[in-house]
Amino acid sequence: MKIAKHKGLKRVYFALLNSGKGFIWLINNEAAFKQEFIISLLLIMFSFFLNVSALEQLLLISVLGIVLIVEIVNTAIEATVDRIGLEHHPLSGLAKDLGSLAVLFSLLIALATWVVVLWTI
Template sequence: MFDNKNKPKGLRRIYFASLNSFRAFKWLYFNESAFKQEILLLLLVIPCTFIFSISGKEQILLILSIVFIIFTEILNTAIEAVVDRIGLEINPLSGLAKDLGSASVLVSILMAVAIWLIILL
């Protein structure tokens, strides 16, 4: 049972929260191919931003647009995990939740493409 009064506080809370986050990143990397592809994309675009004659602010914006894709992928995977936890039977609302999560990833990809095109063109 969860005891709200015995929750870690201060630096101890930050430490345990970090452990949970690193465990989640490890799980994503080994279980979600889209996450792995997006991390690879990030690792490829970071050096590419140094090739272009752009400002530091534009460079950060290009990189953050890819980080935002990773962020939405993490949320999408969380939605899928919760829906699957509730039940694996086909349900229109479960399908809608998963489709909406997927749509959020698509929107983040379209935003990144638009940012890259606007800055580089």
Template sequence: MTLGDIPVGYRSVFRNKYRMNQPTPKPKGIARILKAFFYSLQGLKDTCKTEAAFRQELLLAVVMLPLAFWLGKTPTEQAILIGTLFLVLIVELLNSAIEAVVDRIGPEFHVLSGKAKDAGSAAVLITLLLTFICWSIIAIPPLIK
């Protein structure tokens, strides 16, 4: 049904009721920021529920965060130790997003789907290696002394 099929006297009623060809208004200002914030919290909550790897890395970050303040002797060292923990979580979130999109496309195997998932997994691995290297260089020497 198009607007031309509706008698002239009823067009405004139909247009208002069904909002023909009108995009829904997007929030602006602080409302947009708040909406985005709550969507972000929902994404964290969903990822915690569904991704075991994210839960494990989050637990590791919670345990290691106080250690970063204790083992990092300078603010720069502390920032590097804390930054690597957050980087692992960020990359794991992105990997989970890639996996969700690939799974949404379909369950059948496709070479490109496998490449996308493997690349996401490789990004997590490299980030974990970076975290291990930074923590080894900064945090282990104070423990040895």
């Protein structure tokens, strides 16, 4: 049985609607995402007061976006693993640990980027 798919602007509309639902779910259910999102908003506002080039500001904002993207992917991995089964399995734990590691790396890259840019002001 083939599932009918939306096309054109209707597809874009439903994609945005589903993205909005995902964002609201994250804000309401994932403390880590909510914290990272709020901190990112504050840092983005702070970046407009820095004496940096437009390219440096874009870099500062981009690394914050990467942290949020990686956190979203990590949450998707966790949800998928939990959907498969809640019983403990070494591969399930590994998948979640690797997702967490990806978030840690993105946070370290963002921190290093902000430190280097702020250090050179």
